[in-house]
Amino acid sequence: MTEFSIDERWQAVLAHDAGADGRFWYGVKTTGVYCRPACPSRRPRRENVTFHDSPQQAEAAGYQACKRCQPEKVGAAARAVAHVQHLLDTAETEPTLGELARAVNLSPFHLQRVFKARVGVSPKQYALRIRSEKLKVALKNGHSVTAALYAAGHDSPATLYAKSTDQLGMTPRTYARGGQGEMIQYTVTESPLGEMLVAATARGLCAVRFGHMQEMVAELHTEYPNADIREGAAALQPYVDGILDYLKGVNPALNLNTDAKGTHFQKRVWDALRRIPYGETRSYAQLAEMIGEPTAVRAVASACARNPVALVVPCHRIVRTGGELGGYRWGAERKKKLLQREAGAGRLLLSD
Known part of the structure; x- marks a missing residue:
């Protein structure tokens, strides 16, 4: 288990970070109780907080378990x-x-x-993603849709087709044909971070990236070789407006629908990234803890690097344990600007 520094523990308490539960407990001198980091109670003053490595340690120091968050469990x-x-x-x-x-x-x-x-995610969503991954493997291995259906654990075609578009981003037969028949619209626009490509299916964003227009469009065609890819600035304007508002500090939540391709593990990492509050950062180790995989730090870092929807899935909020920026798919300078904006420093940086 990766150690939390005292400062990281305090930041986890302030953020009500469920991913830190089980890594440490904190006691409150003024109330005499101890809690888990995600306890929903009002945050105490820093000078009244002590940190403990186990419930037993907290109780030995004279604290009683909080009845609200039940930290002993x-x-x-x-x-x-x-x-x-x-x-x-x-x-x-x-x-x-x-x-x-x-x-x-x-x-x-x-x-x-x-x-x-x-x-x-819920147990139901977790199970659905497992079946989705099994289905993808079976289809890629040349199995018929019917054979892949039962191999993945579906009990009928109805359950397969009812859920497949949520997990594959398309029907099983379309996925088996490499996305043939799927329509993806894209647009390239200027942003405070340079040229930005935004692409989406009918269900949500499948790409948000920065770079040179021709290279970004070529990469989109490489990722979806058999899809019907076409420009669609008008249809994508609500997405573009939401992202640009975020860059201006107007829309910090950025709750936009996504339809990004990824493995079950990658999607767990991306879901966790979206739970990191605006203006805060986490280390790769903390992110691994958030998904319940404390030893999978390298795999978590790889999933961050493969995030296809920049900003909406805020992988820029991941820094190294020592506070260094670390890598970023779209460049260290962009990452620095984003973190400065979110932290409230250099408020004019992205609007110059």
Whole structure:
């Protein structure tokens, strides 16, 4: 388990960071209770906070467990989530939420809450992504759609086609043909960070990138070789406006729909990135903790580097543990400007 510095612990407390749960606990001198980092209670003053490596350590120091966040149960919850992930990873048919809850001795409501807090998606969404990855492998290996359907754990064509566009970004037959028949619209516009390409399917953004127009358009065709790719500035204007408003500091949430291709693991990382608050940063190790994979730091870094929708999935908010900027697919200078903007420094930097 990667160690949190004192400053990183305090920042996690301020952010109510569920990804830090189980890594440390904090006590509050004025109330005599100890909590987990994600406790929803009002944040205490820094001078009243002490940090502890376990519930036992906090209790030995004289603190009592917070009744609201139940910090003494965090370790058990983490183990329960890991066991549920294993059950879903290995199940031939998808268990119900009730069956999963009984397997770990939790109520369905509590399991749903702790699972989503640690993994970033619900058990149902997690199971659906596993089936999606199995389906992709089967289709790429030349299996018929019917054979791939059952190999992936779907019990009927109805369940396959009802969910496939959410997970594949297209129907199974379209995916098997390399995206043939799928329409992607794109536009290239000027932004405070240089030329910006924005591309989307009918379901959401599949690319936001920076660079030279010709290179970006060529890369889009390489990634979607059999899709119908065409310019569509008018259709994409709402997306462009939202991104430009974000760069001006008007739209910090940037809650835009996405339809980005990625593996199950990559999508977990991208979901976690979108939970990092505006104006804050995390290290790769912290991001790995957020998805419940503390030893997968290198894989997390790789997923960040492959993020196809810049800004909307804010991979620029990941820095090295020592505070150095680290790498960024679209250039260190752009990353520096984005972080300065979000931190409130150099407010005119992106509007010059």
